[in-house]
């Protein structure tokens with residue numbers, strides 16, 4: 001089947017019942033998208049499909065066919081980090097960073113939709129994500145600073 | 154990046170034996186000399202440590218310390234961590250001990266390298282070494298007349314030096330990097346998906362393994378039929394060896410389907426212990442308690458005391474539930490085994506695997522990948538399982554746990570029951586303290602951590618017993634520290650309330666420990682404890698704690714509404730001596746508080762007859778971003794005190810502080826965790 005990942009068109013031969021997460025990681029070697037629960041409960045596997053934050057672990061690969069898929073590897077513009085990535089670095093909004101790709105993808109989608117979200121809007125957009133290292137306070141600050149409110153801390 | 158991939162040659166090697174303090178310490182077991190640090194002829198520095206990175210920022214902490222000692226930029230330092238073939242022998246990354254132990258030996262290695270560079274420059278320039286100093290990757294003369302780059306001095310050299318017995322490391326006020334906020338050197342790879350965890354390791358020809366799990370702990374395999382599994386497309390082999398049954402396939406999904414296609418009959422060990430009846434059983438099934446401290450005369454102190462307090466407390470099993478489920482890749486080359494995993498003690502894991510497979514330790518190499526959280530142990534058996542499958546199919550195999558396996562088959566923080574009996578005199582001074590803890594699990598050492606009381610009391614007995622555990626107990630942040638603190642600090646409030654005293658005042662009256670007092674004073678002041686305002690549903694609580702050589706106090710505000718408790722803010726006083734990286738320490742303390750908040754409010758492993766009943770995030774509630782309180786940390790330590798742990802102490806008082814705050818809001822004593830189901 002045909003997949004469009006990070007602006008690249010790819011042909012992959014896969015079983016229809018496979019998840020997008022499994023295909024990204026095992027067929028395409030895009031290891032930045034993580035497996036955390038496989039049940040849609042933790043957000044570690046979040047990617048963008050047509051700009052929408054999507055849990056790839058519960059998304060059948062077939063439903064992503066022909067649509068624009070963006071993973072953490074494709075978020076930066078060459079060497080230039082996406083503002084959310086930049087902000088996560090600036091605030092050290094992680095510890096082990098296993099959850100980070102997912103948080104960044106959801107935050108990027110949020111800011112795309114709503115460039116100046118309130119704290120409550122950020123929290124609600126990220127409430128499906130788990131950071132077991134507990135970097136939540138920093139994540140909130142990072143997203144805030146990457147938003148239209150940027151720097152207004 | 155391995156130094157062996159660099160086109161540049163190693164020009165200077167610094168060798169040392171294990172050392173965990175500035176002065177030689179007779180208690181340090183003699184270890185083999187090993188390479189601690191090298192500098193290439195292009196000036197790139199590589200340092201080696203058996204410690205591992207699980208998010209605590211140790212790579213960054215070490216790199217900063219080395220960069221400071223050598224007067225170079227932090228990005229010219231590479232850290233090689235946790236590869237048993239490359240790094241010096243190590244006891245494992247536990248107990249927040251890394252900065253205070255290994256850090257010092259790496260600093261000594263860097264200081265040795267710096268002196269060597271100065272000597273090289275003195276010879277080259279024909280001046281006295283004392284007229285030279287180092288600055289920004291160069292050796293320069295004090296009067297500015299000479300300046301030579303490290304790379305220049307090292308080109309064509311092949312030097313090897315040993316760390317002298319006494320080598321001077323820099324004083325705190327000479328640090329440029331340590332003690333200041335800094336970006337982590339691994340930050341970019343972490344936000345671009347570049348960091349490689351054990352879950353991400355792929356080696357050529359690698360296959361995927363999946364293990365058949367019993368339905369409950371202790372179940373024995375009676376009968377198994379793998380015919381259907383063998384027919385699943387992609388399956389390479391079904392491996393059967395006694396109770397161990399696993400599938401190897403060329404794709405992970407295929408291995409999963411195949412395991413589900415196995416038909417097995419089990420003889421379950423139907424132990425009737427469940428999360429309902431375990432609180433009392435812990436005492437019944439305990440060994441004889443070990444007395445850790447016994448001072449004074451308890452019975453006469455209780456006899457003559459003004460008031461006596463007595464209560465029993467309980468904390469349930471909780472799951473580490475780190476975000477990266479356990480994973481391991483094993484590869485055999487003849488009789489050599491290489492394992493990529495997320496183990497916190499790569500040498501211990503190497504020795505363990507060598508023993509299991511009857512190999513010499515030199516035939517096993519353990520390479521630690523980035524670790525996606527740990528908080529103690531990841532599943533101890535995963536590398537063994539991968540190695541068993543890899544051996545059977547004669548190809549490299551990865552075993553990755555799914556979330557249910559991680560919840561069901563990884564280790565958990567031991568449940569524990571505590572009996573506390575105390576007495577006070579008419580002046581509100583504690584005169585007797587009798588404490589017995591029953592911690593699940595055969596490892597009695599875990600439950601001893603944090604059991605002793607830091608308060609002033611002359612008549613005291615502290616005893617800890619290991620008790621039979623229906624689940625697999627393991628290491629969790631601070632081991633027994635957090636659970637022991639819960640019992641003690643909740644009991645302290647019980648006394649204070651019984652006496653009609655303010656919990657802060659009661660603690661200060663009984664606490665002469667200077668560092669703890671300083672934490673408590675700082676936390677309560679920042680919090681505004683004295684001027685706190687009672688409102689409906691709002692509660693305030695505090696607790697103190699010690700762990701890993703550090704001290705802390707935490708003041709908490711909660712809001713209780715509709716049988717839900719929310720932590721609004723947490724003010725922290727924290728003393729970990731010299732703070733090497735304040736932002737890193739804060740990050741750890743904030744994370745400990747968020748994690749401890751989960752144990753206070755919601756977390757408990759539910760089980761019955763050896764089956765874990767809530768093996769998934771849908772039924773095991775962990776803190777989310779919507780639960781996050783405002784957290785502020787005030788460091789109260791002295792820069793002249795050695796650095797102590799920052800990764801664990803933050804968790805020890807938080808559950809008690811929250812419980813005390815909920816009691817303040819509701820008037821109901823909290824004697825068990827988690828709190829919310831009991832509201």
Ligand code: FES
Pocket residue numbers: 034035036037038039040041042043044045046055056057058
């Ligand atoms: S792995 Fe997809 S939500 Fe957890």
Ligand code: FES
Pocket residue numbers: 093094095096097098099100130131132133134135208476525526
């Ligand atoms: S940084 Fe470790 S899970 Fe979020």
